Each structure stands twice: as structure tokens, then as C-alpha cells.
Amino acid sequence: MQIIYQTIILAILFSGIASGFITFRMSGMRLAPHFGAMIFALIVTLAGIATGNILVIYAAAALQLIAAITAFTQTWAVLKYNFQTSPAYAPHLALMGMLPVLTVASVL
Amino acid sequence: MKSIKALGIKAPNSAILAENIIKNGAEDGIIIMLSAGAEEGFKSIAKKYGLTYEIENKNSVVVVRMIKSEIEIEELDVTGETCPGPIILVGDRLSSMAVGDRIKVTSKSCEAIEDIAISTPQMSGKVIDQGTEGDKSYVVIEKTEKKVEVAAAVNRDKVLVVQSNGIGNAERAYATFIFSKAALSMGKMVTVFLLMDGVSIAKKGNAATVKHPAFDKLDKLMKEVIDNGVQVYVCELSAEFRGMKQADLVDGTKMAGAATYVTLLSDPAYAVVNF
Numbered sequence: 001m002q003i004i005y006q007t008i009i010l011a012i013l014f015s016g017i018a019s020g021f022i023t024f025r026m027s028g029m030r031l032a033p034h035f036g037a038m039i040f041a042l043i044v045t046l047a048g049i050a051t052g053n054i055l056v057i058y059a060a061a062a063l064q065l066i067a068a069i070t071a072f073t074q075t076w077a078v079l080k081y082n083f084q085t086s087p088a089y090a091p092h093l094a095l096m097g098m099l100p101v102l103t104v105a106s107v108l
Numbered sequence: 109m110k111s112i113k114a115l116g117i118k119a120p121n122s123a124i125l126a127e128n129i130i131k132n133g134a135e136d137g138i139i140i141m142l143s144a145g146a147e148e149g150f151k152s153i154a155k156k157y158g159l160t161y162e163i164e165n166k167n168s169v170v171v172v173r174m175i176k177s178e179i180e181i182e183e184l185d186v187t188g189e190t191c192p193g194p195i196i197l198v199g200d201r202l203s204s205m206a207v208g209d210r211i212k213v214t215s216k217s218c219e220a221i222e223d224i225a226i227s228t229p230q231m232s233g234k235v236i237d238q239g240t241e242g243d244k245s246y247v248v249i250e251k252t253e254k255k256v257e258v259a260a261a262v263n264r265d266k267v268l269v270v271q272s273n274g275i276g277n278a279e280r281a282y283a284t285f286i287f288s289k290a291a292l293s294m295g296k297m298v299t300v301f302l303l304m305d306g307v308s309i310a311k312k313g314n315a316a317t318v319k320h321p322a323f324d325k326l327d328k329l330m331k332e333v334i335d336n337g338v339q340v341y342v343c344e345l346s347a348e349f350r351g352m353k354q355a356d357l358v359d360g361t362k363m364a365g366a367a368t369y370v371t372l373l374s375d376p377a378y379a380v381v382n383f
Contacts, residue, residue, distance in 0.1 A: 028278025028319045028326075077317055078276040081308035081350050085276035 005106030006049050006057060009064060012095050012102070013042040016067075019092035026088055027078065034070035038096075041067045057107070064103045071096035112140045115169065123149030126174070130157055137175035144168050181210045181248060186220060191345045192366035194220040195227060198249070202231050205251040210236060214246040219344055219354070219363040221245040227367035230374060267291040268378040269300045274308030275318050275326070280383050281309055282320045285329045287381055288338050299378070300333075301369055302361075303343035306383075310342045310361045311352055327358070334360035341368060 016038055024031045041063035048057035071093060079086050110129065114122055122142055129138055130153070137159050147163060147170050154161035154174045162173040184201060186194040198213055205211065215221050221238070225247045228235050232255075237248040269288055273280035284306075288298045308314050315327035323329060334340060341364040342357055354363050372378060 026277055026279075027275075027317075028282070029321055030278075030317050030319050074317075077308070077314050078274075081311060081314060081352070082274040082276035082305045084305040085273065089276065 003049060003052070005102050006045060006060065009060075009099060009102050009106065010042070010045050010049060012098055013038060013045060013064075013067075016092060016095045017042065019095060023075070023089050023092045026085075027075070031074050034067065034074050037063060037070050038067040061103045061107050064099050068096045068099040068103075109136055109175070110134045110138045112138060114140055114146070115143050117146060118143065119146050119148035122146040123153055126150060126172075127153050127156075130159075130174075135176065137173070139171065139173050139175075142170045142172060144170055146170065147172050150174065181212045183212045183214065185214045185244075187214070187216045187244070189215075189220070190348075191220070191223070195224060195365065195367035198224050199231055202233055202249065202251055207251050207253055210248055210250045212246055212248045214241070214244045216244050218245040220365060221247050223344075223365035223367045224249075226364075227371045230371055262376040264377055264379050265295075266297045266299070266375065266378045268372050268375075268380045269298065270380060270382045271300065271302050271306035271309070272304040273383055274302075274305035275314050276305065276308070278318050278320055278326075281315075281318055281326055282323060282329070283383060284309070285326070285333045286323075288333045289329075289336075292333070292336050292338065298333075298338045299372060300338055300340040301343070301364070301372060302340065303346050303369070305346075307342050307346045307350060307352060310340065310347075310357045312356060312358050315358070330358070331360075334358075341372075343369070 020031070020035055020038055024035050041060065044056065044063050045060040048060040075089055075093065078089060112129065114125060117125060126138065126140055135157070150172050151161050158176065159174040160177050164171040164173070182201075184197060186197055189197065194213070194215060198211070201211060213221065213224055225235050225238055228247075228249050232252055233249045234252050235247060236250050239246060267288070269284050271280070271284045275281055284300060288300060291298045302310055309326070309330065315330050316325055318326040320326070340361040342361050344363045344365045347353070347363060357363070373380060
């Protein structure tokens with residue numbers, strides 16, 4: 001179990017909160033499910049690092065994947081049909097794009 | 109063509125005589141010689157039967173020529189041209205035509221034909237006929253004299269909302285229909301033109317993903333506005349660029365090209381709200 005990966009993920013999630021808030025506002029609150037998943041993932045990831053409990057870390061990993069998946073599924077229409085505006089979404093999606101790789105690495 | 113001497117017959121009997129001659133086998137027109145003053149009423153007959161009207165005075169005799177006009181119609185097929193190609197081709201051709209000449213524009217895209225028909229009056233043209241032949245749509249345009257418009261006060265009772273932002277920018281997307289709704293309440297006639305990212309609003313299902321904290325979902329607001337008579341145009345090129353066709357758009361929206369957009373902008377009665 002690599003706690004370092006989870007620590008990096010924690011940093012990404014913290015950054016994602018800030019960039020996510022921008023996209024959340026710009027899309028008119030419709031990213032709420034993703035935003036909720038991300039906040040929840042942040043809390044559980046922090047708990048996993050703090051406690052070192054393997055079950056908590058596995059739960060955190062699952063939530064991290066959910067956060068990444070919802071990020072892209074909920075912005076799909078914007079990316080496809082609204083690409084003049086999509087650069088505003090790029091910072092957040094770039095951060096979310098890093099999550100799956102680090103998450104998988106942290107639990108293997 | 110019949111040539112008739114009708115000296116001594118006065119109006120309106122002369123007109124009645126001419127009309128009867130035309131009805132009974134002289135559809136291509138007649139040349140009739142009349143006494144002075146007897147040509148009254150002939151102009152209306154010429155108009156009624158689609159004939160040209162020419163009058164010539166020779167001493168005490170008036171020669172009236174009423175002849176069916178034979179106008180050759182030039183054909184221009186703009187199938188496959190990407191907007192604004194069709195309007196550029198038609199505009200260039202019209203500018204080199206003489207007054208009275210006609211051109212028939214055909215295309216497999218009915219949107220392109222409608223686009224041309226809407227903008228024809230602003231290109232010194234008049235729409236003579238419009239319809240469908242087989243799998244193609246067509247419009248017949250006649251070149252007219254360029255109107256010299258006298259400056260006059262125009263009642264700005266129309267509102268044109270131009271939107272280039274789409275579902276990725278919720279506040280601007282909502283502004284399109286909020287302003288439209290307000291304008292309708294004030295008795296204005298409203299037209300919406302979506303272009304670039306704005307066309308994403310009109311795609312089925314997209315507007316439902318947008319929510320403003322103070323209003324219902326965007327698709328409901330859009331439907332309400334459309335149901336109240338607002339015409340929503342969607343830029344053909346922008347939609348095509350995003351892989352969207354007319355079938356992908358919500359009911360009540362319509363594809364339109366650059367010519368429609370420019371025509372709307374050129375109308376002095378429109379107050380333009382541009383996002």
C-alpha cells in the first residue's frame with residue numbers, strides 16, 4: 001500500500017475543489033453530483049491517510065474513481081458541443097484525469 | 109399573333125373587344141390599332157393576362173401592343189456548397205444580371221434555399237416562385253431595380269437576441285431566453301439567433317443539463333419562449349461543425365445560414381442584443 005500516492009491524490013483533490021467550484025458555477029450547479037463525489041472523496045481520502053486503515057483507503061479509492069468518472073460524464077455535452085467554452089473546464093478536468101492512474105497505482 | 113384594326117371603337121368597348129380576342133385564341137398577345145383615347149382599360153387587361161403593355165401614338169392612331177413575355181431563366185445549382193457559399197454565388201450572379209432577368213437556384217439543402225429566399229429582397233431581387241422538384245428545392249428570383257430608401261423614423265418594435273455562448277456558460281445561456289421573455293411581455297416581436305457555441309442550446313437534451321439556481325431548467329424556459337412565438341434560428345455552419353442536423357434540434361428551432369443572420373441584423377426595426 002502506497003500512502004504517498006494517496007497523499008498526492010489528496011493534493012489533487014484539494015486543487016480540484018478550487019477549480020471545480022469554477023466549473024460548478026459556470027455550468028449552473030449541474031455538476032453537483034460530481035462536486036459532491038469529489039468532496040466526499042476528499043474527506044475519505046484524508047481519513048484513510050490519517051488512520052492508515054486499509055478498508056478506508058479502499059473506500060477512498062472507489063470514491064476517487066467515481067469523482068473522475070462523473071467529472072467527464074457530466075461535462076461530455078460541453079466538451080462535444082460547446083468547445084469554445086470548454087477551455088474553462090480544462091484545469092479541473094486535467095486534475096480529474098490524473099486521479100484514475102494514481103488511484104489504481106495506490107491500491108495495486 | 110393577331111394584328112387588329114379597331115378604329116372608331118371607343119372605350120370601354122375597345123377593351124372588352126380586346127379581352128374577348130385574347131380569351132378566344134390570342135393568348136400570346138395582340139397588336140391593336142385604336143382611335144385616340146380608346147386605349148383606356150388596356151393596361152389592366154395586360155396585367156390580368158400576364159402580357160406586357162406597350163403603347164405608341166401615330167398621328168390620330170394609337171397602337172397598343174400586348175405581348176406575352178418570354179423570359180429565359182438561368183439556372184444555378186448550389187448543391188454541396190457550404191454556407192455562406194450559396195448566398196455568395198447567388199449574390200454575385202444577381203449583381204451582374206439586368207433588371208427583369210430571372211435565375212433559378214436549386215439545392216438539395218432546403219435550408220440554403222430558404223436562406224436565399226429570405227435575403228433576396230435585400231439583394232435587389234424578388235422571389236417569383238419557390239418549391240421542390242424531386243429531391244431538390246428551388247427558388248426563382250427576378251432582378252429588380254435597387255430601391256433608394258429614404259431615411260425615415262423606424263419604430264424599433266423587434267428584438268434580435270444573438271447568442272454565441274452555449275450550455276457551458278449557464279448564465280449567458282439563460283440570458284437568451286430571459287431577455288426574450290421580458291421582450292415578449294413588453295409586446296415586442298422576438299427572434300433568437302444561435303451561433304457558434306450557442307447552437308449547443310438547441311440540441312435535444314442539452315438544455316436539460318443546465319440549471320440556474322433562480323429558474324427552472326433551461327429546456328423548460330426555452331420551450332416556454334418558443335411556444336410564445338419566438339423564432340429560434342440555429343446557425344447552419346456552427347451546427348454542422350458540431351455534427352448536428354435539423355433532426356437533432358428541438359422542435360421550434362430552425363437551421364439558417366449567414367444570409368438570414370445578416371438580413372436580420374440589417375433590419376432597422378430590430379434592436380440587437382448580442383452575447
